[in-house]
Amino acid sequence: MGCGSENSSGGVYAFDLAGTRVDPLKSSKAKAAVLLFVYSECPISNRYAPVVRRLHDKFSSKGVVFWLIYTDPKETVDGIKKHLEEYDYPCGALHDPHHELVKMTGVQVTPEAAVYDSSGELAYRGRIDDLYVDFGKKRAAASTHDLKDAIEATLAGEPLAVTRTKAIGCFIADMI
Amino acid sequence: MTPNQSLTAGFLWYGIFFGISAVPCEAGSLTFNKDVAPIIFNKCATCHRPGESAPFDLLSYEDVRKHAKQIALVTESRYMPPWLPDPGFGKFLYDRSLSDEEIQTIKEWVEEGSLEGVPSDLPPLPEWTQGWHLGTPDLVVEMTEPYTLPAEGPDEYRNFVIPVPVETTRYVRAFELRPGNKKAVHHATIGVDRSEKCRLMDEEDPGPGFDGMGKSPAASPDGHFLGWTPGKVPSMGEEDMAWQLEKGSDLVLELHMPTTGKPETVQAKIGLYFADKPPTRLPLVIGLSNKKIDIPAGEKSYLLKDHYVIPVDVEAHVVYPHAHYLGKDMKGYVILPDGEKRWLIRISDWDFNWQDEYRYSEPIHLPQGSILSLEYTYDNSAENGRNPHIPPRRVVFGPNTTDEMCDLVLQVFPMDSRDRETLANDFNQKVLYSDLAVCEFFLEKDPTDTYTLEVMANTYFQLGRPDEAIAAYEQALQIDPNLSTARSELAVLLIPKGKYEEAFNHIREAQRVKPFNAREYMYIGDALINFGGKFDEGIEYYQNALKIRPDFDQIQHKLAAVLQYQGRTREAAHIYEEMLKSNPDDENLSRRMVRIYFDTGETDKAIELLRKFLESHPGDIHTLEQMGSALMMNGKPDEGIRCFEEMVESNPDSAEAHYKLGCAYEHIKKIEKAITQFKNTLEIDPNSESARKNLDSLLDK
Numbered sequence: 005m006g007c008g009s010e011n012s013s014g015g016v017y018a019f020d021l022a023g024t025r026v027d028p029l030k031s032s033k034a035k036a037a038v039l040l041f042v043y044s045e046c047p048i049s050n051r052y053a054p055v056v057r058r059l060h061d062k063f064s065s066k067g068v069v070f071w072l073i074y075t076d077p078k079e080t081v082d083g084i085k086k087h088l089e090e091y092d093y094p095c096g097a098l099h100d101p102h103h104e105l106v107k108m109t110g111v112q113v114t115p116e117a118a119v120y121d122s123s124g125e126l127a128y129r130g131r132i133d134d135l136y137v138d139f140g141k142k143r144a145a146a147s148t149h150d151l152k153d154a155i156e157a158t159l160a161g162e163p164l165a166v167t168r169t170k171a172i173g174c175f176i177a178d179m180i
Numbered sequence: 181m182t183p184n185q186s187l188t189a190g191f192l193w194y195g196i197f198f199g200i201s202a203v204p205c206e207a208g209s210l211t212f213n214k215d216v217a218p219i220i221f222n223k224c225a226t227c228h229r230p231g232e233s234a235p236f237d238l239l240s241y242e243d244v245r246k247h248a249k250q251i252a253l254v255t256e257s258r259y260m261p262p263w264l265p266d267p268g269f270g271k272f273l274y275d276r277s278l279s280d281e282e283i284q285t286i287k288e289w290v291e292e293g294s295l296e297g298v299p300s301d302l303p304p305l306p307e308w309t310q311g312w313h314l315g316t317p318d319l320v321v322e323m324t325e326p327y328t329l330p331a332e333g334p335d336e337y338r339n340f341v342i343p344v345p346v347e348t349t350r351y352v353r354a355f356e357l358r359p360g361n362k363k364a365v366h367h368a369t370i371g372v373d374r375s376e377k378c379r380l381m382d383e384e385d386p387g388p389g390f391d392g393m394g395k396s397p398a399a400s401p402d403g404h405f406l407g408w409t410p411g412k413v414p415s416m417g418e419e420d421m422a423w424q425l426e427k428g429s430d431l432v433l434e435l436h437m438p439t440t441g442k443p444e445t446v447q448a449k450i451g452l453y454f455a456d457k458p459p460t461r462l463p464l465v466i467g468l469s470n471k472k473i474d475i476p477a478g479e480k481s482y483l484l485k486d487h488y489v490i491p492v493d494v495e496a497h498v499v500y501p502h503a504h505y506l507g508k509d510m511k512g513y514v515i516l517p518d519g520e521k522r523w524l525i526r527i528s529d530w531d532f533n534w535q536d537e538y539r540y541s542e543p544i545h546l547p548q549g550s551i552l553s554l555e556y557t558y559d560n561s562a563e564n565g566r567n568p569h570i571p572p573r574r575v576v577f578g579p580n581t582t583d584e585m586c587d588l589v590l591q592v593f594p595m596d597s598r599d600r601e602t603l604a605n606d607f608n609q610k611v612l613y614s615d616l617a618v619c620e621f622f623l624e625k626d627p628t629d630t631y632t633l634e635v636m637a638n639t640y641f642q643l644g645r646p647d648e649a650i651a652a653y654e655q656a657l658q659i660d661p662n663l664s665t666a667r668s669e670l671a672v673l674l675i676p677k678g679k680y681e682e683a684f685n686h687i688r689e690a691q692r693v694k695p696f697n698a699r700e701y702m703y704i705g706d707a708l709i710n711f712g713g714k715f716d717e718g719i720e721y722y723q724n725a726l727k728i729r730p731d732f733d734q735i736q737h738k739l740a741a742v743l744q745y746q747g748r749t750r751e752a753a754h755i756y757e758e759m760l761k762s763n764p765d766d767e768n769l770s771r772r773m774v775r776i777y778f779d780t781g782e783t784d785k786a787i788e789l790l791r792k793f794l795e796s797h798p799g800d801i802h803t804l805e806q807m808g809s810a811l812m813m814n815g816k817p818d819e820g821i822r823c824f825e826e827m828v829e830s831n832p833d834s835a836e837a838h839y840k841l842g843c844a845y846e847h848i849k850k851i852e853k854a855i856t857q858f859k860n861t862l863e864i865d866p867n868s869e870s871a872r873k874n875l876d877s878l879l880d881k
Binding site: 045046047050051052053054055076078090091092137138139140141142143144145147174175177178179 | 235236245246247248249250253254257259260262331332334438439440441442505531533534565566567568570581582
């Protein structure tokens, strides 16, 4: 298999809320795409909703497209709509019932983010920040802001200081 | 040994080492229905079900399979079920923890592929109580308004003041908390405030309640811890161990609320269950504590210790360890008089967010002379993921969550009330002397620390060493002349010394900085009256206090009593009348009023109050006597005498009743009848000297 943008993202789909197949990396002329894997039952994932909203507000006008990827195969369209409303998420949502996007990005937990640059290369994968040290071990406040830094560097076309981090959250592998 | 034997031996060793059963069994034999469901249903589903605290349901195979790997991980690390005490260091009720075998079962089940098993193996779900666990409470109180927790931000610790509408003192046997929104309330503690201080703190803080962990001056009532954590089932407790809830008390509910990502509304309810009688067994809260805390930035293992020799035999029922985010390994133990070491509790991975009180399965008997000991270590390095400061910085003692604390509190029951008093006094001395040592510790580091100087002054005062207290306040005021509380407290100490001019100067100066609140006026009034004999000035201070808080009943009582003592009876009567308007059913107040109306000659009003009493206490000797006297004074001798006669009819066997009727007859010159009553009195009580005297003097005439 070649390594062009066509191949690294081609043929991988999730479903939007109308049930249409969508390739989140191909469907826009974005400068960067952020895929944020979530699970409506995961308290850690939910707790980040305001952070995600702020990142969206800050970067969506600068050509960054945000997708929330719902990972639970049993999730329903109504469930996703309700969750989006409850947590006031501003971004587009996709359902990844066969974990095609999970496999493509290599994420393991919710919440975990994957940042793709304009050429479709995976620039960053991992945690949003370091608020959680472990299950049940939370800092008073985050001391690193890994996702924000990754988006900024990707937009600026600069090399990333950190490209992979370990995220803490609910295991996606459990859901299959 | 032949090679074959060696192989067998090796296999056996392998089997023992890895816990493999000697009996061969098929791989993958662990199933959800047979092996895992009993553990999950009993230990996890209490909270992991709809409407309860935990995030997702664990009620079916599908629920559990969807979180299987995570469950294996968090049970193995003992993060779940949440239970901090290390196994083997004390036995506690409501222990949520899993046994090593249970943890191993879950782990192996996941490793073997999380199989479901056959339906016939699946146990039924436990039957959980809906609504109040202990039945309908005698009284339900609720947060006066809902609180909205913001979507994000650090965990909140907030105190909500809930007035309790009880008309008389009640004895609380049990309570049950219903958090209202279990997803938002992580844990709760309840204190009782009899001082109204919390109401003031609530008024000063915008929004419902007031912020801060451990900031509330509300206390555990009568040595009882009132805590709630998810999954804890309330218990009815013992009838003879209730705690007292006085009229005018507030319950102060401190809620720990982690933000959840969306705004959450919280309005908790507390159900109270009353005992019929006052408690006969009163616990005491004693504790080990070390406030000499000054942890350098980066310190990985900072050790704090304390100990206390118990002066009487006690039974320990509950233990409550406490530290903040840097606390790591906490050991509490006791050295018994015979030298044996007995663990009170051990928590080797302290987690501030899961703090709780722990009740022993069986009370622990601690003989006189036992040495309570604590040893805690603190990790102020960057590797401590819970460290609130990145990079780490120096942390000292203090009530804020970013400060540190070191406490091991025990609820103990002494054997009798004399022992209780001995222990209370002894322990109080220990606390005061260690507080003094802490003040010296911090003043050595910073002699200009006025906060510590004020604490030191107050400690000296409580130790009955007023001269040193005065010196400490004066030192603090030299550093910062604007410390108005220090000034008013200094004034209170100067009054008993007769240094009025100096005291009044401080009072003026203090008020220039900040107007007094009602309590400050009261304390100075107290000092003027009790230690200075300056009644007029004291009365003025009480009156000023009431201008600020007209319904402060403690001051109303004091002012009325002093006015009465000073012969200003009509003014005292006016205060009681106002109080009676807002508490028409207060019997003590009404009785006091009757006495005052006798003094002021307002017998009409006395009669009116007495009539009410007689409705609720017909035949009561004392009330009928007062009624009779009031009517006679009121120019109604016939009605008056009827009351005295009724008193005897209702209490024919009471010598006192006959004697009082005799006096009344004598008063209206019905000598024959009086003689008969005095004779009746002596028949019942031949030793009644006053009846004998009255009878003799009447017969002489």
